[in-house]
Amino acid sequence: MSDDDQELGITESKSHNTGEWYAEVVQKAGLADYGPEGMSGFIVTRPRAYAVWERLQGFLDAKFKDTGVQNAYFPLFIPESYLEREKDIVEGFDPEVAWVTEAGNKELEERLAVRPTSESIITPYISQWVRSHRDLPLRVNQWCSVVRWEATETKPFFRTKEFLWQEGHTAHATHEGAWEETMTRLDQYASVYEDLLAMPVLKGQKPDHDKFPGAETTTTVEALMPDGKSVQAGTSHHLGQSFAEAFDITFSDEDEEERIAHTTSWGLSWRALGALIMTHSDEQGLVLPPGVAPEQVVVVPIWQEDTKDEVLEYAEGVADDLDDAGIRVELDDRDGRNPGFKFNEHELNGVPLRIEIGPHEVEDGELTLVHRPDGESVVEDREGVVATVQDHFDEVYAKLYATAEETLDGAVREADDRADILGTLGQHGGYVTAPWCGDEACEEPIKEPMAAEIVMVPFEDDDPLAEADHGETCAICDDDAERTAYFAKSY
Amino acid sequence: MSDDDQELGITESKSHNTGEWYAEVVQKAGLADYGPEGMSGFIVTRPRAYAVWERLQGFLDAKFKDTGVQNAYFPLFIPESYLEREKDIVEGFDPEVAWVTEAGNKELEERLAVRPTSESIITPYISQWVRSHRDLPLRVNQWCSVVRWEATETKPFFRTKEFLWQEGHTAHATHEGAWEETMTRLDQYASVYEDLLAMPVLKGQKPDHDKFPGAETTTTVEALMPDGKSVQAGTSHHLGQSFAEAFDITFSDEDEEERIAHTTSWGLSWRALGALIMTHSDEQGLVLPPGVAPEQVVVVPIWQEDTKDEVLEYAEGVADDLDDAGIRVELDDRDGRNPGFKFNEHELNGVPLRIEIGPHEVEDGELTLVHRPDGESVVEDREGVVATVQDHFDEVYAKLYATAEETLDGAVREADDRADILGTLGQHGGYVTAPWCGDEACEEPIKEPMAAEIVMVPFEDDDPLAEADHGETCAICDDDAERTAYFAKSY
Numbered sequence: 001m002s003d004d005d006q007e008l009g010i011t012e013s014k015s016h017n018t019g020e021w022y023a024e025v026v027q028k029a030g031l032a033d034y035g036p037e038g039m040s041g042f043i044v045t046r047p048r049a050y051a052v053w054e055r056l057q058g059f060l061d062a063k064f065k066d067t068g069v070q071n072a073y074f075p076l077f078i079p080e081s082y083l084e085r086e087k088d089i090v091e092g093f094d095p096e097v098a099w100v101t102e103a104g105n106k107e108l109e110e111r112l113a114v115r116p117t118s119e120s121i122i123t124p125y126i127s128q129w130v131r132s133h134r135d136l137p138l139r140v141n142q143w144c145s146v147v148r149w150e151a152t153e154t155k156p157f158f159r160t161k162e163f164l165w166q167e168g169h170t171a172h173a174t175h176e177g178a179w180e181e182t183m184t185r186l187d188q189y190a191s192v193y194e195d196l197l198a199m200p201v202l203k204g205q206k207p208d209h210d211k212f213p214g215a216e217t218t219t220t221v222e223a224l225m226p227d228g229k230s231v232q233a234g235t236s237h238h239l240g241q242s243f244a245e246a247f248d249i250t251f252s253d254e255d256e257e258e259r260i261a262h263t264t265s266w267g268l269s270w271r272a273l274g275a276l277i278m279t280h281s282d283e284q285g286l287v288l289p290p291g292v293a294p295e296q297v298v299v300v301p302i303w304q305e306d307t308k309d310e311v312l313e314y315a316e317g318v319a320d321d322l323d324d325a326g327i328r329v330e331l332d333d334r335d336g337r338n339p340g341f342k343f344n345e346h347e348l349n350g351v352p353l354r355i356e357i358g359p360h361e362v363e364d365g366e367l368t369l370v371h372r373p374d375g376e377s378v379v380e381d382r383e384g385v386v387a388t389v390q391d392h393f394d395e396v397y398a399k400l401y402a403t404a405e406e407t408l409d410g411a412v413r414e415a416d417d418r419a420d421i422l423g424t425l426g427q428h429g430g431y432v433t434a435p436w437c438g439d440e441a442c443e444e445p446i447k448e449p450m451a452a453e454i455v456m457v458p459f460e461d462d463d464p465l466a467e468a469d470h471g472e473t474c475a476i477c478d479d480d481a482e483r484t485a486y487f488a489k490s491y
Numbered sequence: 492m493s494d495d496d497q498e499l500g501i502t503e504s505k506s507h508n509t510g511e512w513y514a515e516v517v518q519k520a521g522l523a524d525y526g527p528e529g530m531s532g533f534i535v536t537r538p539r540a541y542a543v544w545e546r547l548q549g550f551l552d553a554k555f556k557d558t559g560v561q562n563a564y565f566p567l568f569i570p571e572s573y574l575e576r577e578k579d580i581v582e583g584f585d586p587e588v589a590w591v592t593e594a595g596n597k598e599l600e601e602r603l604a605v606r607p608t609s610e611s612i613i614t615p616y617i618s619q620w621v622r623s624h625r626d627l628p629l630r631v632n633q634w635c636s637v638v639r640w641e642a643t644e645t646k647p648f649f650r651t652k653e654f655l656w657q658e659g660h661t662a663h664a665t666h667e668g669a670w671e672e673t674m675t676r677l678d679q680y681a682s683v684y685e686d687l688l689a690m691p692v693l694k695g696q697k698p699d700h701d702k703f704p705g706a707e708t709t710t711t712v713e714a715l716m717p718d719g720k721s722v723q724a725g726t727s728h729h730l731g732q733s734f735a736e737a738f739d740i741t742f743s744d745e746d747e748e749e750r751i752a753h754t755t756s757w758g759l760s761w762r763a764l765g766a767l768i769m770t771h772s773d774e775q776g777l778v779l780p781p782g783v784a785p786e787q788v789v790v791v792p793i794w795q796e797d798t799k800d801e802v803l804e805y806a807e808g809v810a811d812d813l814d815d816a817g818i819r820v821e822l823d824d825r826d827g828r829n830p831g832f833k834f835n836e837h838e839l840n841g842v843p844l845r846i847e848i849g850p851h852e853v854e855d856g857e858l859t860l861v862h863r864p865d866g867e868s869v870v871e872d873r874e875g876v877v878a879t880v881q882d883h884f885d886e887v888y889a890k891l892y893a894t895a896e897e898t899l900d901g902a903v904r905e906a907d908d909r910a911d912i913l914g915t916l917g918q919h920g921g922y923v924t925a926p927w928c929g930d931e932a933c934e935e936p937i938k939e940p941m942a943a944e945i946v947m948v949p950f951e952d953d954d955p956l957a958e959a960d961h962g963e964t965c966a967i968c969d970d971d972a973e974r975t976a977y978f979a980k981s982y
Contacts, residue, residue, distance in 0.1 A: 033616060033619070035566050036566075036570060036573060036612065036615065037570070038570045038572070038600070038601050038603075039566060039568060039570060039603070042566040042568070043566075044563070044564070044565050044566065044616055045563055045564040045565075046563055047561035047562060047563045047631060050561070050562050050563045050564055051561070051562070053564075054562065070538035070541075070542070071538060071541050071542070071545065072535070072536055072537055072538045072541050073535070073536040073541055073544075073636075073655060074535050074536075075526050075527075075530060075533040075534075075535065075653055076605070076636055076638065076653050077530060077533070077589075077653075079527060079528070079529040079530060081529070082527060094596075095595065095596055096595060097594070097595075098568075098591045098593070098594035098595075098603075099591065099592065099593040099594065100589045100590065100591050100592075100605065101590065101591075101592045101593060102589070102590040102592060102602075103588070103589035103590065103638075103640040104586065104587060104588075104589075104640030104641075104642060105585075105586055109529070110529050111593075112529075112530070112589075114567070114591065114605070121527065124527065125524060125535055128524070140538060144636075145564075145567055145635075147567065147594075149594040149595030150595075151595060162566055162567050162568075164564060
């Protein structure tokens with residue numbers, strides 16, 4: 001390996017130094033840079049990562065629009081007095097808020113919060129827009145950035161002081177309508193992970209003590225990272241009537257009675273990019289599913305001087321066919337770089353499929369296709385290249401999903417007392433399920449020694465312990481168990 | 492007109508009270524609301540306006556991507572010390588900056604500017620990314636919001652303390668490369684206005700005293716508003732080497748010589764929405780060209796009890812055909828609203844085309860199409876409705892463009908001394924062209940009495956006065972004229 005290759009390649013071990021390995025992939029695959037001096041915890045999202053975000057946006061935004069959501073844009077700043085109108089919000093977010101105090105060369109009369117989330121400024125407008133039951137349900141969403149001044153260790157995409165996300169806000173006539181909305185969005189988030197990012201997720205709800213400030217129920221999709229930690233990958237909140245009461249969203253129902261609405265909010269952030277990068281990538285670099293890869297396939301012609309013309313012409317024809325079919329293809333015909341260098345570079349950058357074309361392929365009317373995730377190499381006919389490549393995209397996706405699913409399936413273990421929970425988490429990481437009484441105090445004996453917590457509780461319908469008379473007792477306090485708790489370390 | 496209609500309709504006169512009329516259209520067509528108390532100058536962009544912005548984004552973003560631009564995302568905040576590194580930027584923007592001084596419950600060591608524009612944070616990263624001439628040209632763009640604390644009167648979309656825009660930033664090996672880039676983007680901005688928004692624009696450059704801070708040349712597209720004022724509708728800046736020097740963008744050229752890059756930046760904001768609304772709309776409300784309208788066509792069935800079923804069925808068939816063809820169609824089959832009410836509402840909302848369907852249309856296998864801009868009504872065959880509707884979209888666009896073009900053509904007048912300039916501007920508004928020596932001092936005698944200024948100077952190749960030996964003298968000072976100045980009042 002030359003010095004160049006050394007500098008280009010990943011040097012950290014994914015299994016031994018997951019954090020350092022992740023940072024190296026993010027940097028060397030050109031995904032993000034760290035913020036400038038004096039702005040630790042901020043990142044610059046470079047074009048290759050932003051392109052993945054755009055595809056995720058497109059996928060999710062289309063689902064939103066198909067299900068009655070309209071995009072809008074609300075101010076970046078929230079007056080302090082607005083933030084204070086819902087007491088849980090202000091308590092929950094105040095420690096993390098960045099404040100604008102001066103503007104236009106003047107001290108402001110009232111501090112303005114840079115939005116940490118926008119319930120406090122969106123809900124008052126929803127209140128103005130809703131008059132009658134005919135105005136409901138009302139659904140708005142915005143794609144924007146928010147700022148939360150995280151004190152703990154930051155990490156590109158996983159935990160940054162500013163992050164890109166979407167936040168949806170809805171109002172409904174009934175509690176049930178809001179609940180359906182909450183679950184519709186959670187299912188759409190699960191679909192982003194499963195159908196687009198090739199990552200299976202767990203769906204459930206947060207324990208009451210870890211809900212969104214002011215929420216009645218916070219639902220979550222949780223994704224397992226390769227270091228055995230769980231990442232909260234998207235949340236959808238049933239806000240009950242707390243925000244509607246604080247901001248006065250009332251409507252006249254069909255009998256002209258004045259009623260209070262029920263609201264929801266739901267958000268998915270670029271943390272999805274972090275989870276994606278960490279899940280599939282390896283010690284050759286980034287691995288991406290074809291649906292979000294900026295370049296889906298790279299064509300690498302391999303020639304000697306005497307075969308150059310015919311190989312290049314053949315390769316160009318292949319690339320043109322793919323391009324015409326709307327496939328994101330790159331023809332890497334650079335002189336002065338040998339094929340091995342090119343292979344390494346495209347592997348580092350996470351191009352899902354490579355097509356190698358040398359004199360043999362030209363002679364036989366064939367192509368050699370190589371899958372990024374496992375290096376599997378397959379010879380296929382040149383004819384019908386578009387359909388063939390689409391099939392291989394499906395295979396690459398399926399491989400990624402299967403591997404991640406196997407990991408997840410093997411990472412959920414049962415335990416029934418404190419020592420067992422701690423021991424299993426300590427040895428294996430992943431999720432440890434245990435009967436739980438529902439009391440926050442019973443999380444403490446796990447949280448305190450090993451910083452693991454209850455990241456999820458299955459929905460009632462999925463949880464046998466939510467039924468009466470099962471006879472199980474809490475793994476910590478021996479009171480009657482009310483739910484199954486999923487303990488895990490988390491990002 | 493019932494009270495309801497009164498409340499729904501526009502009451503202000505476009506020609507007599509343009510400002511009030513504009514505010515009324517923005518509000519009643521559901522485009523924007525004013526910011527909350529304590530945040531004057533901010534607006535809430537409601538879904539119908541945001542949908543127009545999304546279409547504009549899609550149109551322009553596709554052009555960017557076709558011409559080598561990659562999207563990225565840079566931090567919202569800029570450390571004060573970064574802002575200070577390019578002296579013109581800090582002088583130009585300092586009075587308008589909003590400052591974050593506290594975050595995470597602590598006073599910050601260094602104030603952070605909420606970005607007023609991002610040269611000062613993007614250029615240092617471009618500097619890191621550029622090593623060799625092979626890295627050039629480098630082009631990044633971001634879609635985001637920026638904050639400029641405008642002291643003067645704010646107006647939705649035209650002048651707001653926070654606005655949405657895109658800002659592109661590029662680096663080039665040569666001065667000429669940067670110039671080509673500058674013009675490519677200006678032409679794309681002109682295309683947004685002309686091809687998408689049906690608004691002719693003037694292209695030229697700003698006088699030197701009104702350039703972007705630090706720029707070598709600021710080019711502009713200027714659009715004429717119905718009150719005779721010009722709006723700076725998009726700007727593209729050749730930044731020369733000033734930013735590259737301040738932030739150290741150097742590269743090794745083909746001979747391994749170290750060179751300083753040439754940079755550009757260019758931005759188009761939601762001011763385009765303001766200009767769009769103001770140009771085409773009328774005293775019935777909003778008027779939009781079909782390319783950006785959230786609903787392109789509304790089908791209004793008109794029935795009596797005995798014809799209801801057949802009329803509705805026919806109307807649904809028409810709407811389905813249009814929907815299947817990807818046309819944004821709404822079927823307004825609401826009970827309890829008469830056709831006149833519906834017509835008014837869709838006119839207010841700027842739906843470009845209305846299809847009326849009553850028993851006669853059903854009987855004859857026809858449709859009645861009504862153009863929003865001028866109310867022209869045409870009967871067409873039901874068969875081939877998709878192609879027919881597309882043709883009428885083209886006609887509506889052409890009508891809007893022709894009207895705006897006629898207005899613009901008639902609004903450029905010549906003058907050759909100060910009294911003539913002032914008199915013509917005072918009487919007609921619009922643009923007054925006059926020979927100009929190039930000195931800022933000669934703008935003052937026009938600016939001082941009537942707040943008109945030189946909004947544009949044609950490009951050298953388009954300006955006979957840019958040639959030597961024409962014998963013309965400056966309309967103000969009688970020195971030799973160097974360029975033709977376009978005087979106008981402006982937003």
